[in-house]
Amino acid sequence: MDIEIFPHRILGSDTTELLLNELESIDDVQRTVIHGPRFPKGEATLPDKYKERRVININGEDVVLQVKTARIFIELTMESTIKEIEEVCKKHIPFGFDINQDRANYIRKHKTVTDRIKYGSADLPDDLVGMTDQYSDFESHVNIIKRDNLD
Known part of the structure; x- marks a missing residue:
């Protein structure tokens, strides 16, 4: 949700x-x-x-x-x-x-046409779905912050 x-x-x-x-x-x-x-x-x-x-x-x-x-x-x-x-x-x-x-x-949870245009046929990880901005470079506007797995 x-x-x-x-x-x-x-x-x-x-x-x-x-x-x-x-x-x-x-x-x-x-x-x-x-x-x-x-x-x-x-x-x-x-x-x-x-x-x-x-x-x-x-x-x-x-x-x-x-x-x-x-x-x-x-x-x-x-x-x-x-x-x-x-x-x-x-x-x-x-x-x-x-x-x-x-x-x-x-x-967004599912890939769209915008994702396909932005990334081509590359396999897009689920973390990146819905993070596209068609007006900018992806690297300059999206930050993926990983959590430490403390097991």
């Missing part, structure tokens, strides 16, 4: 980093996708304290934040995990948010 976290305001990069780290630490979270408008091209000329495009660290891996976080899609397996996610959101999003589960899937 997929859920959508819809903050009442666009999140800053610091809040995004804290929220994603805590969400990714939940065992049932399978995939997390952030969605929002891209940062403006002129941001490079701003003073450092106003820059939001920066490197954030998620689960020990550095990721360049490319978009302002307006929505977060999470794939999970158990509905009971939503309460845990809601507690994390209350902690990091004090101005309010909605958790939607109206749709069966927010993140």
Whole structure:
């Protein structure tokens, strides 16, 4: 099942980093996708304290934040995990948010024509299905963060 976290305001990069780290630490979270408008091209000329495009660290891996976080899609397996996610959101999003589960899937699970055009006839791993952006290079806009298997 997929859920959508819809903050009442666009999140800053610091809040995004804290929220994603805590969400990714939940065992049932399978995939997390952030969605929002891209940062403006002129941001490079701003003073450092106003820059939001920066490197954030998620689960020990550095990721360049490319978009302002307006929505977060999470794939999970158990509905009971939503309460845990809601507690994390209350902690990091004090101005309010909605958790939607109206749709069966927010993140695509099956290959589409766009995937075939982007990757050709290559065998696309399941982790990458639904991660295509037809307007950009895949490598510059998708980060796969692996969890450590502590068995």
